Amino acid sequence: MPDVAAAPADTRPYSPGLEGVIAGESSLSQIDGEAGALRYRGYPIGELVEAGSYAAVAELLWTGDWNPGAKLPCQPVPDAVMTALRALPRSARPMDALRTAVSVWGSVTDPSWPATPDQARALTAFSPSALAAFARLRQGLEPVAPDPDLDLVAGYLYQVNGRAPDTETARALDAYFVVGAEHGFNASTFTCRVITSTRSDLASAVVGAIGAMKGPLHGGAPSEVVEQIHEVGSPEKAEQWVRDTLAKGDRLMGFGHRVYRAYDPRAAALRKVAEGMEHRPEWLELAIAVEDVALRVLQEKYPDRPLRTNVEYYAAPVLMGVGLTPDLFPATFALARHAGWTAHAIEQGANNRLIRPDVRYVGPAERPLPR
């Protein structure tokens, strides 16, 4: 609008995207990008994957207590949620289905504020059942009721596939859930805290977080890693494929990270679980082979750039390996992040202050309406 007078400039400092701005305090996780370290409440992520389970890690985040024997079986889907899921078109995106399911869940459960560990347990144990139900409904299959004897991750796969996974498969996905459980003030977690800060309920906060994670700048594009591994095809073709890709100027998916300059500790933990599997799915086998080649070639071509493997590189083959289709990856990531989101809602509520930043007005100066 060049013919319109601008308002006087607001000269207060402005950090686009709030980059480098501290928006809150948390004792849930600590990220050390230089050292390649991630810790939940002080415990290194590698130790948590090795000695714990998603249920134990979720309890640690919610309560601060470490109980490696904690269990969290999936919960049944309330009727109102199932009706809403059945009404969705089969073509609906799983993230939309999950967002809707949590919204309906919020309308039939306790909305009291501040959020409690019991609310967090109930929601975190409900969502896998809802997503699994939708995954079956869209294939024309009936949902499967949760098995109370299975822990959350095995119970999720059971409800998706209609049969319980073997121990190794459940263990691989559990490791993925542990490393995906929490990661500081990313956009979805920050959304969760902003919503909670108005004294709104846990379901509203998680519904907003799911919406934020749905964006490709946050939830990522895990199917791209799948396509890459698919293109490579077999370990012996890896070196040629990597060299050709870089020669064309294309990016290798799954390498480099905004924060981690060293090897992403989440990728390291997932690779370790993968290497320990007796019967590795073909996807994992291939991913391990390609990674070794890719790191060697990247180091050779770009010795000064810290291009290390990131978590998405291993997330994709683990998720494929346990039998999930790529269009379920973002929503499965959202299931894993439930522990962190709900823990942040509890933490925000325990020491609340409304999160309400300012905005710089850059529009037209005061003017009368045209008559």
Place this chain on the structure above:
Amino acid sequence: MPDVAAAPADTRPYSPGLEGVIAGESSLSQIDGEAGALRYRGYPIGELVEAGSYAAVAELLWTGDWNPGAKLPCQPVPDAVMTALRALPRSARPMDALRTAVSVWGSVTDPSWPATPDQARALTAFSPSALAAFARLRQGLEPVAPDPDLDLVAGYLYQVNGRAPDTETARALDAYFVVGAEHGFNASTFTCRVITSTRSDLASAVVGAIGAMKGPLHGGAPSEVVEQIHEVGSPEKAEQWVRDTLAKGDRLMGFGHRVYRAYDPRAAALRKVAEGMEHRPEWLELAIAVEDVALRVLQEKYPDRPLRTNVEYYAAPVLMGVGLTPDLFPATFALARHAGWTAHAIEQGANNRLIRPDVRYVGPAERPLPR
């Protein structure tokens, strides 16, 4: 956790609640708290209420163009949404129903990014129909299809009540929608922009915003103003009631505002519409009488405090006056704010940068897992 070593202190500056931190730029609205002014794209709110309509103001926010003849009739509710609304318990909170309706709507409509004015029109014209449908369903009444000849606000009341409102009633609610359409970076609008910044879709952003507005620190407690007017009972009892309330140390609801030190320009615009009505509802009549007394007594008792009427004071009697029950107030406020939320999503998408602040870690230092 006093027996646990704390992590080294992060000494970067931290503004709790991001107070005073500029989180973005916008040309949509400008608030001048000292002068008691609010302008949308430079046009004073009072002029917009007088010469415009909600449809015209929404178009102004979405496109920057002023077209006082713009129309925006309510749109029909898709089948999947209606099924989900029918599945909700009658006791569900209207904000939960609206959040769910928008989530389902997002799963059956165009999710392309960035958001467009057409998407904003479609969503803003859908939501009143969905909320009205739920308002009827919970009373055991069948929903009423939208009348394409009625503009948005009259069409909303038509679908709630099953009959079209008279011109004065529609005008009063339209004024409420205009003053509620947009107000800078409040918590819900900020939520909307954070979600949009991940390149997530408009429905996800508005679903998150509804969740944020659901919190009483943001959406407020309009029923408290209703109770207050109810308690006063009649204009001649106003003075005694106001003096007794202040003598007891209780707060007068609807006076004072975080930003506006002068008379809230939204309240001024609503009062002006109310005063111009030929047949004022009893609620408005009483509110006007009580306000005059309250301002006089507040000025007498607290000459140094800027306790002026705020928008909530007039929102409540306007909403009661047009026949809405108090438990529909927050969701009706959310309908009005759709114009602003969706305009912010368009603005964010047009010049996007991921909104991702930092967090200060205040938990335990690195430690091994107990064995």
